[in-house]
Amino acid sequence: MTIDLHIDAIAVGGEGVARDPSGRVVFVEGALPGEQVRVQIRSEHKSFARGSVDEVLEAAADRVEPVCPHIGHGCGGCGFAHVSLPAQRRLKVDMVTEALERIGRLDAPLVDPGPQLPASGFRTTVRAAVTEGRAGYRAAHGHDRIAVDTCRVAHPLVEEMLLAGRFGRADEVTLRAGAATGERLALVAPKVGEVELPDDVLVVGADQLAAGKRAWIHEVIHDVRLRVSAESFFQSRPDGAAALVDVVAAALEGADPLAPLVDLYCGVGLFAATVGRGRPVVAVERSRSSVADAKVNLADADARVVRSAVERWRPSQAGVVVADPPRNGLARDGVAKVGATGAQRLALVSCDAGSLGRDARLLTEAGWRHEGSTLVDLFTDSPHVEVVTRFSR
Ligand SMILES: C[S@@+](CC[C@H](N)C(=O)[O-])C[C@H]1O[C@@H](n2cnc3c(N)ncnc32)[C@H](O)[C@@H]1O
Structure with a gap:
């Protein structure tokens, strides 16, 4: 179901806040104060509803075109990429x-x-889902996983692992680097299979950690x-x-x-x-x-x-x-x-x-x-x- 709403304010959690014709509060993901938006209602509760932007009918001056191409493909990694930095x-x-x-x-x-x-190249820890051996991010909605060939927020040491890494039949991977030391680590869950990563990366399986193995990097x-x-x-x-x-x-x-x-x-x-x-x-x-x-x-x-x-x-x-x-x-x-x-x-x-x-x-x-x-x-x-x-x- 969709409904056209005017966004009055920002909620504590970052969604836009609107009221539907009955006066019920609707929290709208991806909407900014001052905007007129078409909203896809995703869940309804007794005193409020939640939805997400289906179409922006009148954009706020603060809205920008996301720099990252993957936002348009549904990547859920950066929920404010459509908002100017100020x-x-x-x-x-x-x-x-x-x-x-x-x-x-x-x-x-x-x-x-x-x-x-x-505003870019800063994240030294990234948790990613693995699909067909490649790391990617969960979609903003639904259960899809979005493979990425660039990640604006990842530190270059992590971005290289994210893009070049192959993780076999793993479900999930946590990639971590020490920006000051250059040390890198990949934690692969549930276990390490046919993993391909640059030689310097320390690779460890969640099963190995559970069995008592230790693995670390250093940061300064x-x-x-x-x-x-x-x-x-x-x-x-x-x-x-x-x-x-x-x-x-x-x-x-x-x-x-x-x-x-x-x-x-x-x-x-x-x-x-x-x-x-x-x-x-x-x-x-x-x-x-x-x-x-x-x-x-x-x-x-x-x-x-x-x-x-x-x-x-x-x-x-x-x-x-x-x-x-x-x-x-x-x-x-x-x-x-x-x-x-x-x-x-x-x-x-x-x-x-x-x-x-x-x-x-x-x-x-x-x-x-x-x-x-x-x-x-x-x-x-x-x-x-x-x-x-x-x-x-
Ligand atoms: C937000 S992190 C902060 C860690 C540290 N202050 C830092 O800045 O790196 C919260 C920490 O609290 C720990 N933690 C979570 N629940 C806890 C609890 N009930 N009692 C003690 N530690 C807890 C977590 O393991 C985690 O290390």
Whole structure:
């Protein structure tokens, strides 16, 4: 079913927001505020519906022709490729402001667009689906996989693996490179078959990792060399990781520079190893692979790495906390653990505007004050946001 709608605003998740003639809210993927669009309705719920743009009837000035040819073939990799770069930054500020005001119940929150990062060749980790031996991306709609012969967002070291690689009968491949070290790795699932890749690439199967094999690359962020294993989380771009470190450091400014730091959801120890330098650090992480990396990366620091889910961790006392949870955010348990550290300053790193709004509300109710949010645009050409928020109490 299609329906013609006018888009009034941008939703927290990046879709356009419209109302149908009955007044019901419709979230429209691929639509921009101010546009008149024909919408393909994809799902209907009691109080809202979801759809995607079938045809743009009146385009917004912010709409551009995507540079990447694969968008026209249905590639779902870059959901904001049709939006000009300045408008992407503006819309992301709007999404975060809306989340903080409506879900977080904050009045006129400060939201800064943050540093501008290069718009191409940045991704050093890419997860791709494999069809007939070739890597490609999932389609924006349906179950198709789109083979690509160029990828604008992939770092050249990763793009070469993506385009030239042949992966036999694998289902999925994760391609990762260290931009500073040139090291490359391919994690092939479920197992390695007839794989063809440049000779320098370390190839490992998901089955081999499950059986205990280890494989890693190294990346360098602000002169700190970090080991990153095949299964460990790492930020998708190293210039973005460096920018995040700078913004987190700025969020901690004014707090006692020698006070102990707790790094929650620490991954391989990115923040503990950089902003934590010179302080006693406790770093908490659930993943076995990331904990093993963090122990190596923090071996020379005054740091203790604790393998635990944050919800089950027994809090240590701290002056400052950095918390970088996955999409679902801190939630009630995480907020309680942050509070129990006794810290007066928190740098919260959020990768979902909705959960940031919810966390902001929980933190405010627990006595924290929102002092400003800064975007770090790790995900150029995508509606995903990354936000560092400073809270004090
Ligand atoms: C967004 S990543 C951040 C990692 C790190 N701060 C960085 O910037 O590289 C979130 C991390 O939290 C870990 N994680 C997810 N749920 C967790 C939980 N409940 N308790 C502890 N760690 C968790 C994941 O394994 C992942 O390493």
